[in-house]
Amino acid sequence: MESQSKTSPPRYTDVVFDHLPIATALFDAQDLRLLTANARFHDLLDPAWRDGRAIGHLLSTFMPGWFPQTEVPALLAIFHRAAQTGTPYRKEDQALVVSGGETTYWNWTLDPIYDQEGQVTQLLLTGSEVTAHVLARQQAEEVHAWRSREHHTDEVELSRLEVIESVGRRVRETLDTRNVSMAAVEAILAHFDPLYVYTHIADPLHSVLRLLHIRPVPEKLALRTIQRVPYDGPYPMATAYRQRDPIIIDDLQTGVSRDAREHYRLVSDEGHGYVCVPLWFGEQFEGTLSAIFKDPISPNGPEVQALVGSGTHLAAALAHARLHSAVENERTRLRTILDQLPEGVVIVEADNGHISYANTAASSILGIPVAQLIGTPLNQYPLTHLVTTPGGQPVLPWNFAVIHALSGETISGQETMVIRPDGSHVLLLSSAAPLRLESGVVTGASIVFQDITARKSLEEHKNEFLSVASHELRTPVTAIMGFAELLQEQAVQGQSLGPSELRAITGMSEQSQFLSRLIEEMLDMSRLDYAYFSLHLAPHDLLKTLLLVVEGASSTTRKHRLRLSLEGLQPTDTLPGHFDEARMRQTLHNLISNAIKYSPAGGEIEVGLQQTQEQPNEVLIWVKDSGIGIAADELPQIFERFRRASNSDRSISGLGLGLYLAKEVVTRHHGHIWAESTEGSGSTFYIRLPLK
Numbered sequence: 001m002e003s004q005s006k007t008s009p010p011r012y013t014d015v016v017f018d019h020l021p022i023a024t025a026l027f028d029a030q031d032l033r034l035l036t037a038n039a040r041f042h043d044l045l046d047p048a049w050r051d052g053r054a055i056g057h058l059l060s061t062f063m064p065g066w067f068p069q070t071e072v073p074a075l076l077a078i079f080h081r082a083a084q085t086g087t088p089y090r091k092e093d094q095a096l097v098v099s100g101g102e103t104t105y106w107n108w109t110l111d112p113i114y115d116q117e118g119q120v121t122q123l124l125l126t127g128s129e130v131t132a133h134v135l136a137r138q139q140a141e142e143v144h145a146w147r148s149r150e151h152h153t154d155e156v157e158l159s160r161l162e163v164i165e166s167v168g169r170r171v172r173e174t175l176d177t178r179n180v181s182m183a184a185v186e187a188i189l190a191h192f193d194p195l196y197v198y199t200h201i202a203d204p205l206h207s208v209l210r211l212l213h214i215r216p217v218p219e220k221l222a223l224r225t226i227q228r229v230p231y232d233g234p235y236p237m238a239t240a241y242r243q244r245d246p247i248i249i250d251d252l253q254t255g256v257s258r259d260a261r262e263h264y265r266l267v268s269d270e271g272h273g274y275v276c277v278p279l280w281f282g283e284q285f286e287g288t289l290s291a292i293f294k295d296p297i298s299p300n301g302p303e304v305q306a307l308v309g310s311g312t313h314l315a316a317a318l319a320h321a322r323l324h325s326a327v328e329n330e331r332t333r334l335r336t337i338l339d340q341l342p343e344g345v346v347i348v349e350a351d352n353g354h355i356s357y358a359n360t361a362a363s364s365i366l367g368i369p370v371a372q373l374i375g376t377p378l379n380q381y382p383l384t385h386l387v388t389t390p391g392g393q394p395v396l397p398w399n400f401a402v403i404h405a406l407s408g409e410t411i412s413g414q415e416t417m418v419i420r421p422d423g424s425h426v427l428l429l430s431s432a433a434p435l436r437l438e439s440g441v442v443t444g445a446s447i448v449f450q451d452i453t454a455r456k457s458l459e460e461h462k463n464e465f466l467s468v469a470s471h472e473l474r475t476p477v478t479a480i481m482g483f484a485e486l487l488q489e490q491a492v493q494g495q496s497l498g499p500s501e502l503r504a505i506t507g508m509s510e511q512s513q514f515l516s517r518l519i520e521e522m523l524d525m526s527r528l529d530y531a532y533f534s535l536h537l538a539p540h541d542l543l544k545t546l547l548l549v550v551e552g553a554s555s556t557t558r559k560h561r562l563r564l565s566l567e568g569l570q571p572t573d574t575l576p577g578h579f580d581e582a583r584m585r586q587t588l589h590n591l592i593s594n595a596i597k598y599s600p601a602g603g604e605i606e607v608g609l610q611q612t613q614e615q616p617n618e619v620l621i622w623v624k625d626s627g628i629g630i631a632a633d634e635l636p637q638i639f640e641r642f643r644r645a646s647n648s649d650r651s652i653s654g655l656g657l658g659l660y661l662a663k664e665v666v667t668r669h670h671g672h673i674w675a676e677s678t679e680g681s682g683s684t685f686y687i688r689l690p691l692k
């Protein structure tokens with residue numbers, strides 16, 4: 001301390017000043033001469049100016065070695081401005097390259113110092129080094145930038161996967177080709193913003209690609225150009241098919257020739273990026289997926305990858321949809337065939353015994369609606385072992401055959417019986433077979449049956465007819481033979497003809513006529529069977545025909561009185577019509593002779609004819625008796641062949657053919673024949689006949 005007091009007092013401020021971590025320097029405000037500076041400041045200068053050599057020198061002389069030459073004028077201007085205006089100046093993170101090329105960063109300030117008159121006399125420069133902060137910040141920024149770059153890549157990758165995943169998910173939701181395509185297009189639209197996305201479906205039969213779906217829908221003209229693309233045409237969809245690889249064009253404006261561009265774009269001057277992915281599922285070409293983008297694309301861009309990735313899902317889904325629809329079509333075809341079969345078809349599942357299919361014919365034969373049949377367990381239908389036909393014959397119930405088939409047996413041509421819910425009986429001819437897997441396991445059974453009730457009853461009637469016919473034919477023949485023998489005896493005895501011989505001759509004649517009528521009816525029936533039955537239409541007087549028949553019939557009976565009832569006509573009138581006179585006579589004769597036959601007690605028979613002014617081209621004819629009549633439940637079948645009502649006495653001869661033939665004749669004249677009757681009190685037969 002003492003020695004210190006002897007020498008000049010230590011300049012502590014200088015010590016502090018020199019060791020400050022802040023560089024500081026004082027300049028003369030007039031000429032920017034360096035007045036003083038600390039060591040930290042000197043170290044920043046060019047080596048030639050260090051160690052205090054810059055003191056007393058103008059800033060402009062040592063500044064060029066200190067700051068980059070280009071920045072010097074601007075910096076000098078800052079100093080001058082501060083000196084002149086007295087405005088302090090602050091600068092952050094100024095880069096400073098010191099010799100050796102090392103860059104340091106500084107925050108520096110320039111503060112004016114005033115004298116008592118308020119004049120700026122000096123400028124104080126202070127600078128603190130912030131290199132470490134700046135570098136740390138720069139590093140942090142770089143890391144951040146790298147991170148956000150990575151994040152972006154992750155996001156793009158994620159979005160690409162999302163599109164593919166979303167297409168995959170959505171196309172699996174449907175089995176309809178159009179919906180599959182729509183789902184894929186919508187999924188792509190939801191993630192990217194393409195100008196157009198569209199799909200084409202392959203039509204290998206016609207070697208064309210057909211537009212399936214497009215979003216958004218372009219103008220009609222543009223749409224028409226891509227609606228149908230031949231496999232060998234110039235469109236990129238066809239090229240993609242031929243080369244089996246996606247077509248990717250970064251920018252249509254530069255990547256394809258002006259002429260070819262029209263095949264890629266939908267609307268002129270629009271579209272840059274283009275992708276067309278051929279959709280192959282194994283060796284099967286399903287179609288194409290195309291997109292046009294507003295901006296150029298990169299071949300490895302997310303859009304391209306997403307479309308290619310989605311294409312795989314779309315191809316698989318379209319293939320499934322196609323197979324599904326082929327199977328469906330096949331099934332529909334089969335169903336249509338089965339539904340139109342006149343035979344009933346029923347399929348029964350082996351595992352639960354439920355009916356899984358029944359066609360319309362099955363439903364109408366069994367008398368149960370299809371909807372009710374399907375899903376019903378077979379055992380719901382009573383399976384009593386034997387049922388009997390109305391004729392008393394035992395037959396198996398209809399489901400018997402199918403139950404055997406379920407146990408693996410094949411049954412063919414089995415007569416079975418259905419008792420319908422309404423109680424009616426239907427006789428069936430059934431065949432049933434098991435349905436097996438390739439392994440031989442029985443999965444179900446099918447039964448095919450046809451209604452043979454009518455055939456059966458026809459057969460029965462035919463048999464009955466044969467016995468009736470032989471009896472009917474034998475009766476007149478026996479009578480004729482008897483009469484002939486009588487005459488022969490008389491002739492042998494050389495006697496002349498007496499009253500009994502004359503009766504015999506009349507009897508022979510009558511019986512021969514009757515025989516001939518029976519034979520004629522039988523012939524007519526076989527003519528109808530073989531379509532040899534024809535009408536000889538010609539103009540005739542219907543009234544005259546009717547009068548002749550009535551007159552002829554009157555002479556055959558004494559017990560009955562035939563009364564003619566004409567409405568709207570006189571017996572002397574004519575009633576011109578166009579008809580087969582012989583057939584019409586036969587028909588009218590049949591109705592009148594039936595009225596006589598089936599009124600064994602005799603009585604009046606009314607034969608009527610009516611022509612009204614309202615229907616001048618039509619007549620109504622009726623034959624009314626008061627005989628045995630016909631039971632109500634038999635009346636509807638009375639016009640069928642071999643049908644004879646149960647109340648008719650077997651002694652009343654007949655083959656059950658007359659009304660059948662009458663109906664054929666009237667129907668072929670476009671007329672209508674029907675009967676009204678009350679059992680026990682008589683019948684009326686009507687014919688409505690057009691005259692032309």
Ligand code: ADP
Binds near residue numbers: 590594
């Ligand atoms: P058939 O030769 O037996 O008379 P048809 O075909 O002319 O044959 O008549 C069929 C059946 O209709 C007859 O067997 C009879 O039972 C009934 N029938 C026809 N006409 C009459 C009638 N006028 N009155 C009662 N029953 C009739």
